Amino acid sequence: MSADEIIIGREGPVLTVTFNRPEARNAMTWDMYEGLYAACETADGDDAVRAMLLRGAGSAAFVAGTDISQFTEFTTGADGIAYEEKITRVVSRLETVRVPTVAAVQGFCVGGGLAIAAVCDLRIADRSARFGVPVARTIGNCLSMNTYSLLLHHLGPGRTLDMLLRARLFTAEEAHAAGFVAELCDAEELDERTGATVERLLGHAPLSMWAAKEAVRRMRTAALPDGDDIVAGVFASEDFAAGVRGFLTKETTHWTGR
Template identity: 65%
Template sequence: MSSSPGSRSEILVEGQGPALTVTFNRPEQRNAMTWAMYDGLYEACERADADDDVRVLVLRGAGEDAFVAGTDIRQFADFTGGQDGVAYERRITRVLDRLEDVNVPTVAAIRGYCVGAGLAIAAVCDLRLATPDARFGIPIARTLGNCLSMPTYALLLHHLGPARTLDLLLNARFYSGREAHAAGFVTESTEDLDEAVQQAVDRLVGHAPLTMWATKEAIRRLRRGRADGDDIVSRVYGSDDFRAAVRAFSAKQPRTWTGR
C-alpha cells in the first residue's frame, strides 16, 4: 500500500482469496497517477510474483468516473527541458514493463475514463473488461502537446494497428467501451463490471498456472521481437502439473493445479 503524508492512501493493494486487487484511489482527480501511485503499482507487481497464493492480479479505479485519467499534470510542473521528458517516459516504461512481466494473469476492470497513461496501463494487462460507456483515449494532441515513448507507441500498434493508432492520436479521439470491444482491445463489454470481473477471476483460478504463464511469456517475447521459446516448452512439459494432469485425464479423475 502506498500513501502520501497526511492523506488517504492513493493506491490500495488488497488480497482477496486468490486475487490481489490494486485500486487507484484518487476518485476526485479521476485517479490521475502520482509518482507514489506508480511506485505502488510496481510494488504490487512484486508482491503478486512473490506470493504463491496470488493467482490473478486485478486493477481497477476508485469511484464511477475513471479507471485512470493519465498522469497528474502537477507531476510535470518542475520539468525544465527535454531530458526531463526522457526520464519521465523511461520511468513509466519501467512500470509498464513490470506489469506486463507479472507471472499471473492480469485483469483491468475499466469504467469511466481510461486516458493517457491509464490506457497504457490497461494495454499491458492481459484482459480488459469495460463498461460500454467507458472512454479510451490519449488526447495529448489537443491537451499537453507532449508525446509517447517508443515502447508505448509500439504497444498501441500491437493492440490497435497503425490506422486506429493514428486515428486515436492524431484526431485525439475517444473510443467508447463498445468501440474498443469491437476493435478487439476490450475483452468484454458489460454493464455489470463487478460480476464480470469475479467470473473472470473464478475462471482463471481454475486454469493451469503454467499454461497461462507460458502463453503470457510467449506473447511478451514475440511483441518484443524475440522468437526463442524452448525454455518455455521445457518448463511446462517438465512440470509436476503436466505429469499429474496426464495421469488424472487418463484415470478420469479431477486435477489440482499447483503451478509447479
C-alpha cells in the same frame, strides 16, 4: 503519497489494486506508479497469489492519465526521457507479472491509464469506458516507443493514428470491436463479469497461462526501437511548456510547432 491513493488488497488468491483518487479521476502521482510496481512485486513474491485485478475508485475513471501538475518542473528533453523511462519501468513490470492480470474499466482510461490497461492480459469494461491519449489537443507531449508499440500491437496502425492524430477517445463499443476490450457489459454488471473472469482464470493451469503471456510479450518487444530522440524533442519544446500551463490554467494553448 497518501496511503489511501493506491489500495492493495488481498482476498484469497486474488490481489486487487485500486487506484484511489476519485476526486482527480484517479490520475497517477509518481508515488502511485511506485505503489503499482510494489504490488507487482507482491504478486510475484507470493505463490498463493493466482490472479491480479486492477480497478479505479468511483465510476468516473479507471485512470485518467498522469497528474499533469507534476510536469510543471520539466524544462529539458532529459526530463521527458526520465519520465517516459519511469512509466516504461512500471508498465513493463506489470506486463511481466507471472499471474493473469485483469483490468476492470469504467469511465476514462486515458494516457498513462491506457498504458496500464494495455499491459494487462484482459480488459473488461462497462459502456461508460472511454479510451485514448488526447495529448495532441491537451498538453502537447508524446509517448515512449514502448507505449506506441502497445497501441500498435492492440489497435493496428490505422486505429492508433486515428486515436492519436484526431486526439479522440474511443468508446467502449469501439474498443470492444477492435478486440482491445475482451468483454463489454452494463455498469451494474461490471463486478459480476470481472469476478466471473477471475474465477475462470483461477481454475486454469498457471504455467500454460504464463507461457502465453510471455510469448506474446516477447514477440511484441523483440524489435522495439529506441525513441529517446523523439521524446527529448517533444518534451523540450515550447509547445509542451505552453500546453502544461494551458491545461492547468484552463486557457487555450496556441500551438506553434516549436
